[in-house]
Amino acid sequence: MNRDNVYTTATIRSGELAAAEACGLDAKQLMQRAAQACVQKLQQVCPAPARILVLCGPGNNGGDAWFVARYAQQAHYQATVVAAKPKSELAKQAAAAWSEADGRVIDLAETLSVNEFDWVVDGLLGNGVSREVSGHYQRWIETLNQSAIPVLSIDIPSGLDSDSGQPQGLAVRARDTVTMIAWKPGLLTGAAADYVGRLTLADLDVGRAFEQQQSRLGHILTDNVAERLLQVTRADSAVHPSKASQQNVHKGTYGHIVIIGGGPGMAGAAILAGQAALRSGAGKVSVLCHPDSRAIIAQTQPELMVESFAEGRHRLEQATVVALGPGLGFSPENSLAQDTWRQVISHCVERNVPLVLDADGLNWLAHADHRSMSLSAHTVLTPHPAEAGRLLGCSTAAIQNDRVRAIQQLIENFSSTIVLKGAGTLVGAPQQSLWFCRRGSSALATAGTGDVLTGIIATLLVGRTPVEAAAAAVWLHARAGEIAALDGERGTIASDLLPLIRQLRNAPNY
Ligand SMILES: NC(=O)C1=CN([C@@H]2O[C@H](COP(=O)(O)OP(=O)(O)OC[C@H]3O[C@@H](n4cnc5c(N)ncnc54)[C@H](O)[C@@H]3O)[C@@H](O)[C@H]2O)[C@@H](O)CC1
Ligand SMILES: [K+]
Structure with a gap:
């Protein structure tokens, strides 16, 4: 059984x-x-x-x-x-x-x-x-x-x-x-x-x-299943024949992750997402950000390639996976953020590039008329309950009162893989049964941990289906949170997860 x-x-x-x-x-x-x-x-x-x-x-x-x-x-x-x-x-x-x-x-x-x-x-x-x-x-x-x-x-x-x-x-x-x-x-x-x-x-x-x-x-996202998902890579096409064509295209690379965000005063979100992508095993990570954030991002993490969106648009052509949203900025008058958002979405839809949408990436989606736009099947949306409420036009309490119904509605409305964050994170995709993640810690309920999750999902999207990548990333992030909390839940911060992500990527049963 x-x-x-x-x-x-x-x-x-x-x-x-x-x-x-x-x-x-x-x-x-x-x-x-x-x-x-x-x-x-x-x-x-x-x-x-x-x-x-x-x-x-x-x-x-x-x-x-x-x-x-x-x-x-x-x-x-x-x-x-x-x-x-x-x-x-x-x-x-x-x-x-x-x-x-x-x-x-x-x-x-x-x-x-x-x-x-x-x-x-x-x-x-x-x-x-x-x-x-x-x-x-x-x-x-x-x-x-x-x-x-x-x-x-x-x-x-x-x-x-x-x-x-x-x-x-x-x-x-x-x-x-x-x-x-x-x-x-x-x-x-x-x-x-x-x-x-x-x-x-x-x-x-x-x-x-x-x-x-x-x-x-x-089904419950067990340790065994998560560890298996973490091991699946493009080299495993014999095990996962459904991914063979995608695997052949990208064979031999660990992927080029392009993160788009880091508006003025919010460089940290893009830094955390970029660092998480690097620590999850990405081969190359680019950040396209607001010009004001460029220097601080580059100085904080020299392994990140950092450009303003205007300068670095061509990076999109090279992207294996795009993560859109961490610190992007969201306000009706922020036309730079909105234009960037639209261009990136169009690019990913037209080229079928795997895309993670988080934070302001989701806020712009809620703001847009999603019925008139379609996302590619390789899209992962990662709302917390408040963002889920915005996407579905209801309150956070309504989401929490029926999280299963909420994720089912999000999957239906956006035809995408959904990660509904919060304690007992749910992961689901069209025509698939839901994953229930029991792992995690209240230490994860702090600023920046969502940006870290985005970076992990983006990296794991290389060589996995969106739902596999999202489930594996959610588990990895939750385990990192549990381990970080062993030093004391209070005061754990998002960047504490980064060395643990590296440990868990190398040995999931760490
Ligand atoms: N049907 C079966 O064959 C089996 C049932 N099982 C047990 O049966 C339980 C379900 O039994 P029931 O359907 O009788 O449901 P419950 O035992 O949960 O309670 C229903 C009763 O509580 C009342 N009630 C509901 N909400 C209330 C509230 N807020 N304050 C006060 N009273 C309230 C209802 O009016 C009803 O009389 C399961 O949880 C499980 O423990 C197990 O024995 C396994 C086998
Ligand atoms: K009981």
Whole structure:
């Protein structure tokens, strides 16, 4: 079974019973397996006879939790149940199993000191959360989040939306989450990383049947896959015959990357993109910038070839890949930036030159009427949520509330490869399933890291399809961020990533 596939919540909810039936199981047996998987995890993280508090909500997530209490008790844990009235038929049966074992139940409306317990099992709400958390649910989640007691969440931290990864007002911050059957996007993107803790997939032995019956939304960008993508080069045409013609054309070169940006006061963005391209292994990097930025860029990094756009236009003819946007400048009266943008886009579209559009490159795209222009299929757009909002004409919050929908819309509108940045970065392209990157660090949320990513993508575009290059670059950048953060997340800056990019390019498992 490919344990990296991601399915929408709707697919999981509508398909899990059919998969169980194909394996000769009914819904109650599936629930019992879910509970057993959670008890196994408990046994790893807090051996019996620990004191555990089991919180049971009204639906089947609560049903799982009632069975957890029962099995935990059988495994010699001291289990205490706090429960809402079970509403679903399965939850009622699971609650009955606890009563038959003479288990005591405390009503959710009561208060209890959680400090008496070693661990909490959170079965309040699962993938059926349908509204903002309030009342006793809110109170319990606040209590858990304020206490230091570790929490194991069943399926998904209660209150987290299992598609968007956004809390519905409030969500449990778990130490561990055991999710059932298959990965859901809400565990992997948006705010998920702040809530899910360590993730475990329990496929309940129906995962294979489920995968055979359902189509996936995407897959996790695993280390293995990323390392393989990083190794694929033009010399590998036998492995990737689809790229043979492009590979032959450029054989023997590591590519000439042309970066266009660096407006007045924004030379740094072009420098960082250029340095990242060099450290990712580009053979030659040119920067075309505003005349005022030329000297500082050239002095900062002598390996960069620097010209003003007017002087260096001919560089476009030599470009293997173009990166347009870092520090370009964006304001209605900035006609130099706008003209440059138009000329570069036209060149790349006409010649089918691979293009990365970032920062002001995206702002000009949002400003243009994109319906009247087409980008080449070799284009990668790298919006952060605010830029994505500008491109789609909606708010940043709307993007974050449904990142999967947002990237799908961007792919459709621009027929390009899209990197939707932010925690749980998504990568997608037309007719391809999405990549979910779980790696990364909040240390990457600082100025300039986007410019670095642009430089990496541009370099990796040499010899890879746009989606492969974007996925490999996102992973590399995220890993570099993680490693940089080992010296302290606070104070990590974009240029700290540069030596790590070099290390990772030479040894991805560094
Ligand atoms: N159906 C199956 O065969 C399986 C289901 N499983 C479990 O079932 C869960 C899904 O069960 P359900 O569909 O019953 O959904 P949930 O258990 O997530 O909750 C649904 C219930 O909660 C209420 N609710 C929704 N939002 C609320 C809020 N904000 N505040 C208070 N109450 C709220 C709903 O009115 C409904 O009564 C999964 O997450 C998983 O844990 C697993 O046992 C695997 C097998
Ligand atoms: K839960």
